[in-house]
Amino acid sequence: MYSILVERVSKTWSGTSAVEDVSFTVKAGDLVVLLGPSGCGKSTTLRLIAGLDTPTSGRIVIAGQDVTELPPAKRGIAMVFQSYALFPHLSVGENILFGLKVRKVPRAERDARLAKTAEMLGLKLLLDRRPSQLSGGQQQRVALARAIVAETSVCLMDEPLSNLDAQLRLEMRREIRALQQRLNMTMIYVTHDQVEAMTMADRVILMRGGRIEQNATPAELYDRPGSAFAARFVGTPPMNVIPAQAVAGRDWALPAFGTHVLGDLSIGIRPEAVRLDPAGVPAEIVAAEYLGADTLIETRLGNAPFVARTAGRIGMKAGDTVHLAWSPGDAHWFDRASERRIA
Amino acid sequence: MNSRLSAAVHGWLLLMPAMLLLVAFTHWPAVASFIESFSSTPRPRRPSRFVGVANYEQMLADPVFWQSLANNLWFALGTIPLAIGLALLMAIWVNDRIPGRTFARMAYFTPTILPMIAVANIWLFFYTPQYGLLEQVASGLGFASHNWLGSRETALAAVALVAVWKESGFFMIFYLAALQGISPTLAEAAALEGASRWTFFRRVQFPLLMPTTLFVLINAVINAFRTVDHIIVMTRGGPDNATSLLLFYIYQVGFNFWDTSYAAALTVVLLAMLAIAALVQYGWLERKVHYR
Structure with missing residues (x-):
């Protein structure tokens, strides 16, 4: 009712x-x-x-x-x-x-x-x-x-x-x-x-x-x-939404549905879903913000800002390279032109 | 210490130009009038001398003074509530989103811009017997001819009406400014509660306008006892002193009869009355009108 x-x-x-x-x-x-x-x-x-x-x-x-x-x-x-x-x-x-x-x-x-x-x-x-x-x-x-x-x-x-x-x-x-x-x-x-x-x-x-x-x-x-x-709009810090070409060539990160051209897509990853993993995508640290319980690492991925949230303090500084990874299930896919969700 | 002293000197130097003018043309004349009111008017053969309260005693025995005072009280009583009421009504009306709002505001304010002399001449035409505007309308509707300014019964009311017409637009501006200071969400909150226009005015707008009303009231009282221009143009205090107001009487005594000491005594009384009125209004009413 x-x-x-x-x-x-x-x-x-x-x-x-x-x-x-x-x-x-x-x-x-x-x-x-x-x-x-x-x-x-x-x-x-x-x-x-x-x-x-x-x-x-x-x-x-x-x-x-x-x-x-x-x-x-x-x-x-x-x-x-x-x-x-x-x-x-x-x-x-x-x-x-x-x-x-x-x-x-x-x-x-x-x-x-x-x-x-x-x-x-x-x-x-x-x-x-x-x-x-x-x-x-x-x-x-x-x-x-x-x-x-x-x-x-x-x-x-x-x-x-x-x-x-x-x-x-x-x-x-x-x-x-x-x-x-x-x-x-x-x-x-x-x-x-x-x-x-x-x-x-x-x-x-x-x-x-x-x-x-x-x-x-x-x-x-x-x-x-x-x-x-x-x-x-939702979540602090907000979700990273970047052009999908940034993950080109990383098989684990590609969409499970195969019908789309990578250039037409954006990939969205929440900072809290990102983990540091030697097998991940390399990115250079722009800034690291220590908040107490966790640290926000700001990097650039495919020329777009990309933030990762990690627990505790990390011993890294701006200019260092990190490797970023996430589970495929945590990726959100959007159409780049219309911004609507695809999967 | 030295710098404080020089700051004080600077301050006084900056105040000096305005202060000099005020002292020369306001404060000193006021004090001089007060002193002069206790002396006799100088005549070619009899120089001025101290006479004590003789001028004030003369005043108590002067029927024209009492008549002018009574006229002035009636004039104040007639003009002040009417002018303030009208001002409030007009302000509330032109505060709303109505078509032609700017024009209405301007129209209401126009009488304020006109010099009182011009206003008096316009109204003189309205009131003129035989061919005045009022007369033409009245005779068109079949009413008998009436000399508005020429008869004892209507002259005071006629000049009072002119004052209302001239002043309410001026007071409206203050109300309008105050109304625009009231947050529009108050009206919305009241509308949500189901308050009618009248309830909103009575319970919210009017109480919130009280400081403005006090300010306007004091101005209105001062104006009512300060009116002289249109009396001079329209009636010269006549007929038979029916429209003689205090300031007009002072003017007459001082500059027509050249009894300057008596005029000074009258002035002192007028100023004292205005001071008391202002003190009462500020001291007594102010405690009731401020909410912040």
Whole structure:
């Protein structure tokens, strides 16, 4: 059963299209991440679902109701904005209750819901403060509380953690995920941070240039990226995608399917799948980055940068030659022209 | 120590040009007026001498002063809320994405650019009996003829309306600037919660505009007690002092009757009233309007 259906939705701003022919569904209770670089149309897609913008064409259905023409308030959604959009003149409590007051929820129920939400998010002692008296993380919690107190089944999040520091971001993404599962909310979460996408999502929708590049679970996205773009976008450091001629003559590295000309292909290897092996492809070290648990060795292979990740410290420096190898099963093959996955 | 001293000297030297002008044309005249208000007006045969509070006593007994003060209070009461309300309304309207927004903004701001003298002459034509614009419209609709500036009942309201017309566009600019400082995501957040336009204005925009309202209010109060140009052009305080405002009365006493000491005393009273008004507004209201 799906909770949100987006069907062939496009959005054009005076001639330039921000979102082009986007279709996907979100299962009830799932957390779906819209992932992509800036300008890929992920935030626009979210705003179309929220009703803050209207699509040029296409249809949006939420909980069985066609909401394409409905104003945001009638769509049964809550939203957390990147800037939090807290009302600076209202106290935390009033901010959280703003929507319930507008919707004329009776006072007793309002108070009960406020108490419950404040408890859940640890805001009980802050209810009388103004947003300007809170830290960034606390403001984020208030924004979350405002979305949760509405008790809508669908919650939209527009890069909610991008204004927080790294440590806080780690905590908040766990907390948001836990809340989402506990309250069984359907959530669409926009981010450009692939770590957030991989750790939080039930499904990831990767976008590029206003279109969906791949719609998959995090594991699928990592294991079988649908295109060279998806391969490079997910994983740190990103997958090495290089022209296939670089491995010409190495029988173990050639594709198992024989119908392609090597010049038309790209080969993709994740840095963590590369091992140092005397039988491997020789490459010169450009730089070595020691990270503690492992070392990133940057080399050049077929004139393209190629990164290998090895455990621990290696006693080599720039200018040395290493031999790189991987198991054939770890190789991803892409068509060089279209960038689509072949095998 | 030496460098600190020379920095201070430099600072004062830099302040000097502006300071000299201010002292010569603002501070000294203010102090001089204050001193002069305790002396008699010099006459060819009777030089000025210290008279204590005689000028102030004269003021208490002067019916035209009381009439001007009352007129001025009514004028302020009539113009300030109306001008501010209109300014707010216009600002909210032209802040929206409407077609012809730039034109509307410009149109609203135009009266501010015009000199008050010109504005007064335009409105003088509107109000003229028999062939004025207002008269032509009124007679076209079958209403009786009325001399707007010539009758005691309507003259003050008529000049007040001119002030509103002239000022609201100016105040609109401040509101517009403040409105554009309010993040548009607040409107979106409110829309998601189902807040109507009015609710959003009442619960969010208006409270967030309070600092601007305070600023505009203080300016409006000062302006209301500083108005003189269009009174001179349109009514000269008449009929029967019905439109005599404080500053106009000061002008009359000082430059028509040449009773400069009495005019100085009137000026001191006017300044004192404005200072008290500003102090009350800043001291009392300011605590209620700032959220950050």
